[in-house]
Amino acid sequence: MTDDRPRGRALIELDRVEKRFDEVAALKGVSGSIMEGEFFSLLGPSGCGKTTLLRLIAGFDEPTRGAIAIDGKPMAGVPANLRPTNMVFQSYAIFPHLDVAQNVAYGLRRLRLGREETARRVEEALGMVDLAGYGKRAAHALSGGQRQRVALARALVMRPRVLLLDEPLSALDKKLREQMQVELRRLQRAVGITFILVTHDQEEALIMSDRIAVMFDGEIAQLASPETLYRRPVDRRVASFIGVMNFFDARVTGESAGLIELDVAGLGPVAIPPEQAPGGRNAAGTTVGIRPEMLTLLFSDTERAEHEVSGEVVDAVYYGDMTYYDLKLPGTERPATVSMRNTAGRPVLRPGDPARVGWGRESVILLA
Amino acid sequence: MARARGQGWLKGYAIGYLVFLYAPVFLLPIFAFNDSAIIAFPLSGFTTANFQQLWATDAMHGALVNSLQVAVAAAVISTLLGICAARASARYEFPGRRAIIGFIMLPLVLPEIIVAVALLVVLVQLGFALSLWTVVLGHVLVCTPFSIAILSSAFQNMDRSLEEASQDLGEGRMMTFLRVTLPLVTPGIVASLLIGFTISLDEFIIAFFLTGTEPTLPVYIWSQLRFTAKLPGVMALGCLLLVLSLALLCAAEYFRRRSARQTGSSGGYL
Numbered sequence: 001m002t003d004d005r006p007r008g009r010a011l012i013e014l015d016r017v018e019k020r021f022d023e024v025a026a027l028k029g030v031s032g033s034i035m036e037g038e039f040f041s042l043l044g045p046s047g048c049g050k051t052t053l054l055r056l057i058a059g060f061d062e063p064t065r066g067a068i069a070i071d072g073k074p075m076a077g078v079p080a081n082l083r084p085t086n087m088v089f090q091s092y093a094i095f096p097h098l099d100v101a102q103n104v105a106y107g108l109r110r111l112r113l114g115r116e117e118t119a120r121r122v123e124e125a126l127g128m129v130d131l132a133g134y135g136k137r138a139a140h141a142l143s144g145g146q147r148q149r150v151a152l153a154r155a156l157v158m159r160p161r162v163l164l165l166d167e168p169l170s171a172l173d174k175k176l177r178e179q180m181q182v183e184l185r186r187l188q189r190a191v192g193i194t195f196i197l198v199t200h201d202q203e204e205a206l207i208m209s210d211r212i213a214v215m216f217d218g219e220i221a222q223l224a225s226p227e228t229l230y231r232r233p234v235d236r237r238v239a240s241f242i243g244v245m246n247f248f249d250a251r252v253t254g255e256s257a258g259l260i261e262l263d264v265a266g267l268g269p270v271a272i273p274p275e276q277a278p279g280g281r282n283a284a285g286t287t288v289g290i291r292p293e294m295l296t297l298l299f300s301d302t303e304r305a306e307h308e309v310s311g312e313v314v315d316a317v318y319y320g321d322m323t324y325y326d327l328k329l330p331g332t333e334r335p336a337t338v339s340m341r342n343t344a345g346r347p348v349l350r351p352g353d354p355a356r357v358g359w360g361r362e363s364v365i366l367l368a
Numbered sequence: 369m370a371r372a373r374g375q376g377w378l379k380g381y382a383i384g385y386l387v388f389l390y391a392p393v394f395l396l397p398i399f400a401f402n403d404s405a406i407i408a409f410p411l412s413g414f415t416t417a418n419f420q421q422l423w424a425t426d427a428m429h430g431a432l433v434n435s436l437q438v439a440v441a442a443a444v445i446s447t448l449l450g451i452c453a454a455r456a457s458a459r460y461e462f463p464g465r466r467a468i469i470g471f472i473m474l475p476l477v478l479p480e481i482i483v484a485v486a487l488l489v490v491l492v493q494l495g496f497a498l499s500l501w502t503v504v505l506g507h508v509l510v511c512t513p514f515s516i517a518i519l520s521s522a523f524q525n526m527d528r529s530l531e532e533a534s535q536d537l538g539e540g541r542m543m544t545f546l547r548v549t550l551p552l553v554t555p556g557i558v559a560s561l562l563i564g565f566t567i568s569l570d571e572f573i574i575a576f577f578l579t580g581t582e583p584t585l586p587v588y589i590w591s592q593l594r595f596t597a598k599l600p601g602v603m604a605l606g607c608l609l610l611v612l613s614l615a616l617l618c619a620a621e622y623f624r625r626r627s628a629r630q631t632g633s634s635g636g637y638l
Binding site: 097 | 534538547
């Protein structure tokens with residue numbers, strides 16, 4: 001388990017930030033700190049307020065209530081052009097009437113660096129995004145991935161305190177997107193600038209971020225490291241938004257020796273420590289979650305697990321390296337998903353086959 | 369088969385339509401170079417005398433200068449008004465936006481004679497003396513809708529995040545307008561200027577009603593038509609105007625398409 005306490009100095013402080021558009025509340029009081037030099041993600045489904053929050057930090061909109069401070073300075077009334085932030089837009093917003101070098105140099109005009117220094121900084125920024133020598137290219141002659149890099153260079157050349165990225169990879173195809181995820185991460189480590197990424201792609205957020213704020217309906221549901229979000233989600237929404245999660249109905253039956261005793265439908269009784277109830281616990285009807293990779297199929301009679309239960313294969317989806325099974329367990333409505341690595345000698349079961357499922361108590365998460 | 373026959377009929381219709389529309393226009397240059405005072409076939413011979421005569425007519429020169437002045441003024445004023453209206457309608461939501469734009473576009477469908485007579489009555493009642501400026505006023509009224517139509521698409525097609533990107537990179541509103549907005553809509557502005565100029569140059573009815581002692585070119589041509597002897601000269605003049613109008617329209621369309629391409633829209637016709 002990683003330590004989730006933010007390290008270093010807070011660069012951006014959000015204090016009960018609210019934003020209303022007419023009568024619609026886009027943000028309902030968001031608080032939190034974003035640390036100097038961290039890769040921070042705002043993750044959530046469309047309409048959760050993540051882009052609104054990014055635009056408030058950038059200064060394109062003002063909060064209805066609450067305050068935003070960057071580097072200790074309150075940002076109320078400070079327009080976008082005077083904030084130490086730069087943005088990579090979802091559409092990239094490359095100026096179509098300028099070439100690549102002019103695009104990158106756009107914001108340097110005000111700094112009056114002189115022709116040579118400007119050219120040097122532009123070339124340096126283009127080098128950072130692997131576009132050295134592309135300066136004379138026309139904007140419309142660029143591919144999607146190149147436009148994205150130009151947008152990145154144009155923002156980085158300003159040496160901002162914070163780089164804001166509004167779904168920068170959503171327009172790229174899968175392969176390029178995966179490559180850029182790794183590259184962005186590497187770039188962020190190299191320049192040491194605070195990155196704030198808005199994304200609806202949970203995998204992208206997990207891969208790239210130091211910390212993630214998962215947002216639903218204008219509120220932060222959980223703010224934690226990727227590992228904590230995956231292993232200790234506070235509630236059902238977070239658990240189902242990040243990765244695949246099996247949900248089981250459960251009942252809290254008691255408490256002894258500091259452990260919470262549960263009766264889980266389809267799996268049976270189990271006792272878990274309070275850390276596995278990160279969202280607190282409700283006494284009555286509640287839910288537990290178990291990740292597919294935490295459940296194990298026991299293929300031979302000699303294999304043993306801490307807890308075992310028998311079921312039947314409903315569906316098997318073969319992915320090459322993995323097989324995903326849907327299992328019907330006694331006393332449950334929904335089939336449970338189990339993922340198994342296809343190691344040598346391990347059979348692939350067919351629908352209708354009986355199966356024994358093993359699980360351990362450390363895999364059970366009690367959800368609020 | 370039925371479909372093929374239907375297409376054949378359509379093709380014939382289209383050709384007939386184009387001939388009806390443009391054949392008279394092509395007669396203009398033919399008779400302009402004809403060596404006869406009578407506008408009729410058969411042609412009697414080739415001459416450029418009509419053009420030489422035109423060159424020597426001072427009254428025509430005066431009318432041409434008047435027309436150019438009016439056209440430039442009308443094009444510039446209607447484009448400036450168009451920039452304001454198009455920018456406002458593309459960027460801001462305000463009560464009555466559609467109604468206001470609708471009213472501005474009304475002269476497009478209003479018969480010009482009604483606009484002309486109404487303007488004449490109002491101007492006379494207000495005690496304005498008729499002059500080239502009153503013609504400019506009338507022309508601005510009919511040119512502005514065209515300017516707005518062209519400029520609206522230029523403004524609307526522009527990705528809003530381009531202006532935000534400029535602000536994000538440190539420029540204020542004024543510099544953003546000068547460095548991003550204006551260059552991107554410049555082709556639209558040029559197209560609007562050219563269209564306004566062409567419309568004003570060709571316009572007759574409003575000019576006829578609102579002009580004072582100085583006629584514009586179309587009004588001058590109309591006055592010459594009463595004298596049969598002047599007809600070949602008018603033909604020559606018409607021929608020149610035709611070439612000029614076509615050139616301007618082509619230039620306007622070129623710039624309009626470039627604007628559409630630059631702002632990322634598909635283009636198409638006006």
